[in-house]
Amino acid sequence: MQISKIILYDEPTVPEIKLESLKKFLKETFPITIETRKNFFDSGDEKMYEKIAQTRIFDLKKPFTPHMPAKNDMLIEIQNKDMSNLEEMTLYDGYELQKNVLGQIPINEMNFETLHIILTNKLTCTFDENDFRYHARALIGSNPAIISTTGIIEAPAKPKKYYLELMTNFSNDKIDEIKKKYAGEFLEYHDSRLSEIVEGYLLQAIFYHETGEAFCNQNHCRLFNAHWQKDLLYSQIENKQFCAKHQNILKKFQN
Incomplete structure (x- = not known):
């Protein structure tokens, strides 16, 4: 592997994500050093807060416009x-x-051998020139890589029937009833399965940094770019395997 160290940043508002367990998972998967740190956005630096606030989106149908x-x-x-x-x-x-x-990020820590992976509850989105609107994303690849816990929940779509039932039932009681009906078929906030799901996105971030390709088109692979919650749960919870191609690449990383 070209990476020799990963620095993984915590998101304290999502206690279901077990940082030490993720560290153990990475150490067992890759022969590299894994370091964990506190939340990246909890520095107390007002200038950083200002810079982060500058990245907020105010119009979903227009490309990003810089603002104060x-x-x-x-x-x-x-x-x-x-x-x-x-x-x-x-x-x-x-x-x-x-x-x-x-x-x-300090200059001495910013190099190809060190991959920074930031877990955050901030909902990251990218603008799509094909339909001229922003879409929620769970992973922003490269270095630093950003994994949005909110994006994991909001980006992959829930079952179509779930949305259809919501469209015809607007009361809070009905909404709660519909959510209970489809419970388990999609991730919710503070879902106990989140930490396992994050493992898959960590793998995608690492593979992207190493190979330039984050995703796989095989829905049984942990690198599958799931657009539906059912596919996300299948690839990351039920199956938890690599396709043959990416299993071979992983073996090369481990040697």
Whole structure:
């Protein structure tokens, strides 16, 4: 492997993610050094909060426009709230966020041999020129790589029947009833399965850094880019295997 060290940053608002377990998983999978650190966005540096707030998205149908953050935007960054308790989510341009994060990493730690992987509850999105709108993303690859715990829940779609039933039932009681009906078929906030799911995104971040390809088109592979929750749960929970191609690549990494 070209990577000799991974620095993994925690997200304290998602206690279901077991950082030490993820560290153990990576050490058992790759012959490299794994270091864990506290939340990347909990530095207390107001300049960093300002830069992060600058990456907020205000129009889902227009490409990113640079802007100066308001005081309320800064407050959101400082508080680092649990996204599951928010009625309205804050959206971030994934590439702009990545660029600003890169500027906060010490120069001596920024090299190809050291991969920074940042877990965050911030909902990262990228603008798609094909349909001219932003889409939620679970992974922003490269170095530093950003894994959005909120993106894992919001980006892959839930069952079609779930959405159809929601469209015809608007009361809170009905919504809760529908959620219970489909319980287990998709990830929810503070889901006990999140840590296992994150393992797959860690693998995707590492493979992308090493090979330039993060995803696989085989839905039974842990590198599969799942657009549906059912596929995400199958590849990362039920199957938890690599396809033959990526298993061979993994063996080369391990030698």
